[in-house]
Amino acid sequence: MSRCIIQIKLPYKRGSFLKSRAYQRQEELARQRALLVALSDDLALPLLQVKTGLELVDFGAVGRKTARAQAGDLALNIESALQLVAAYRLLLKSNTLARMVQAPVSIGAVLEEVAHQLSPYARQYATVIQVDVQGKFAPVLADGNSLAVALGALGSSLIRAQAAQSSQKNYRLVLGAHKGSEGLVAAGAFSDVRGLSDKSLRAARALVGQARQPLLGLPPGAASGILIADMLCGNLWQPLRASAHRHMGGLATALPISNQLQFV
Numbered sequence: 001m002s003r004c005i006i007q008i009k010l011p012y013k014r015g016s017f018l019k020s021r022a023y024q025r026q027e028e029l030a031r032q033r034a035l036l037v038a039l040s041d042d043l044a045l046p047l048l049q050v051k052t053g054l055e056l057v058d059f060g061a062v063g064r065k066t067a068r069a070q071a072g073d074l075a076l077n078i079e080s081a082l083q084l085v086a087a088y089r090l091l092l093k094s095n096t097l098a099r100m101v102q103a104p105v106s107i108g109a110v111l112e113e114v115a116h117q118l119s120p121y122a123r124q125y126a127t128v129i130q131v132d133v134q135g136k137f138a139p140v141l142a143d144g145n146s147l148a149v150a151l152g153a154l155g156s157s158l159i160r161a162q163a164a165q166s167s168q169k170n171y172r173l174v175l176g177a178h179k180g181s182e183g184l185v186a187a188g189a190f191s192d193v194r195g196l197s198d199k200s201l202r203a204a205r206a207l208v209g210q211a212r213q214p215l216l217g218l219p220p221g222a223a224s225g226i227l228i229a230d231m232l233c234g235n236l237w238q239p240l241r242a243s244a245h246r247h248m249g250g251l252a253t254a255l256p257i258s259n260q261l262q263f264v
Helices: 014-058 064-096 107-124 144-165 198-207 223-236
Strands: 103-105 127-133 140-142 171-179 184-191 241-245 248-256
Touching: 014 064, 014 223, 064 107, 064 144, 064 223, 103 107, 103 144, 107 127, 107 144, 107 171, 107 184, 127 144, 140 144, 140 248, 144 171, 144 184, 144 223, 144 248, 171 241, 171 248, 184 241, 198 223, 198 241, 223 248
Parallel strands: 127 171
Antiparallel strands: 103 140, 171 184, 184 248, 241 248
16 A cells, blocks of 8 residues: 655745844844943943042142042942943843743842942932831742842932932932732832833833933933833833832832742
């Protein structure tokens, strides 16, 4: 008995698939280039402050005591710039990973860590940092390092934006967390910064790759940190959204509560 083998070749749209992948890659590169432009603009300010401070010292325009005080401020500006670059590098790395390492973490511990890191920089801008976790809930599921870096970038940007928008003797930044909807925890940074909303964030995301300053409502030096934090949180679980905490406005991400560990 002879066999009759029928082969059916289905059309394989390899060309369209490759075009789609290439288009997505071009879009991602455009976003990264635009974010790099915003980052370079934000880094220009602390570098200019360092340059000006060194010139004053070289020309003997300030005394030794003032020079020491300025050296401390310059060191903080450099440290803030380095942290922003580190956040950008982490974002690039997270974009190449299939999935970040998720583990149960205490959101209170993460917020305390961020507050400790930001405290010296906040004092430079007469800002008091408060950590406020409303309620008692289980650890959240997240990549702890990425979450801390994102909230640090967000917090430092809000510190600069708040001081630039108004002239006061002191300011306040709240690193807070509270229960959200559907078993999620909202965690973010809250202050008196004006011009932050879901609408402005959506506009900023659309303008990345097309405009040098996507967040038009914020002063120079505050855009890239917020955008980096937004993208990191998007890679983690959810992008930033406008939120309120203790009657203060701000930006927060939503994190799921871990089912592995529960408080009794």
